Amino acid sequence: MSQSGAVVTTIRDRIGSLPGWGAGDIVIEPAIPILASPSWRGVDGFPWRAINKSNGESIFVKVMDRDAELYIDVPCAFQAAQRASDLGIGPKVVLADIQAGILIMEDLNHGWRVGTLERMLEPKIVDAVMAARRLFQAGKPLSKRKGVFDEIEHFYVAATSAKAQIPTDTEWLVAELRFAAAAFGGLDTTPVPIHGDGNVSNILISDAGEVRLIDWDRATTADPLEDIGSFLVEAFDQEPEARDAFARNAGAFDEAAFNRARIYGVADDLRWGLIGALLAAKSARNTLEFYKFASWRFLRCRMAVREPRFGEALRRIA
Known part of the structure; x- marks a missing residue:
């Protein structure tokens, strides 16, 4: 068989x-x-x-x-x-x-569709997604308690041990996010359960405008802003739209909190780049898709870290 x-x-x-x-x-x-x-x-x-x-x-x-x-x-x-x-x-x-x-x-099939970037232009849909995340965050801690910075360290070791094909500047990217992790370590945050995956294709939207979050494989107990950051980096190409969504759902704009969320989004790109590279090296599935996915996440992370605004955001997280 x-x-x-x-x-x-x-x-x-x-x-x-x-x-x-x-x-x-x-x-x-x-x-x-x-x-x-x-x-x-x-x-x-x-x-x-x-x-x-x-x-x-x-x-x-x-x-x-x-x-x-x-x-x-x-x-x-x-x-x-x-x-x-x-x-x-x-x-x-x-x-x-x-x-x-x-x-x-x-089976949410008939009457439901996978989320797309176009749907993220609709404030009502974005607000429903963020409300669902907040509701989940109000529960008891999950068994897993690793945040994105912990996972970057784990997957960097795993990818290098597997001799995965990673960009030549990966060590530099990891070092930059270690610097961010150290800065975040001095903040007073309360870990909560989070979905942990901002991919808009992990959102199902009904014809009536209801939303459901799917694929809970990155769920963990971490800073709630990590959950928001992973979503914002995926849902919005430009910062003004991300800023508007953040402010609308926070009730008022908190620049320090927004900066932390954005940096979490940069860290999420590095984590996923390492995961993609690891699977490209170790998966039995013979496909270039993992490498392509990793390359995109590494690229977006690199672009963000090289932006002067990255350092400025990091200086304004408290």
Whole structure:
């Protein structure tokens, strides 16, 4: 039996235990195309859709890829997905099997679309996304407690140990973000649970304008501004739009807080560049997509760090 055939068999076994799914004609098929570059969509876990032909119902099944152990805390990711489900800001979780790395959720398919940069031009959508993040941040700490600066150190060691193909100035970028980490270390912050992934393709938007956050694989307990920063760097190409969104949702503009969020966004680019490089070196999936994705995140990080405004923002974080 092929690997995909074995996965389908495993999915079928899990689905068989769900109410209403134990009998009938069940079709299991790939749900969405997997694309690392530019959106990192479906990379962490292969996405399947199971359809009950007898009644037309469907559910979404995420099967974590073997690469997940390189960069994901699966128990924490599943914990976060369940909490988001309970809060109504993520798809409803039907079954979570951490041991097998299988997460079964409601299928937000018809009437829902993946977030795009164009939708981020709509203040109501952006405000709904940020409100969902704030709601999640109000909960108890998650089991994982690593922030972006911790992960930069971890993935830099992992990428260099794997002899990953990284830019020649990576050591300099890491040093610059270490300097930022040291500055942030002197601040009084309260870590909270965060989604931790600002990719707009991890937002589902309904035809009625509701939003759901998906892919909780970077969830952790960290500074809430890290969550905002990872979102702002992905959602807005220009600082004025990011500034407007930040001020609108904070109630008033706090320059120090905004600067911290922006620097977190720069750090997030470096982290993802290192993750992409690590997977390009170690994944069994023979594709250039990981390298392409890493190259873009390294480039955007480099551009931001070289900007005079980076140093100015770092001087104004308190």
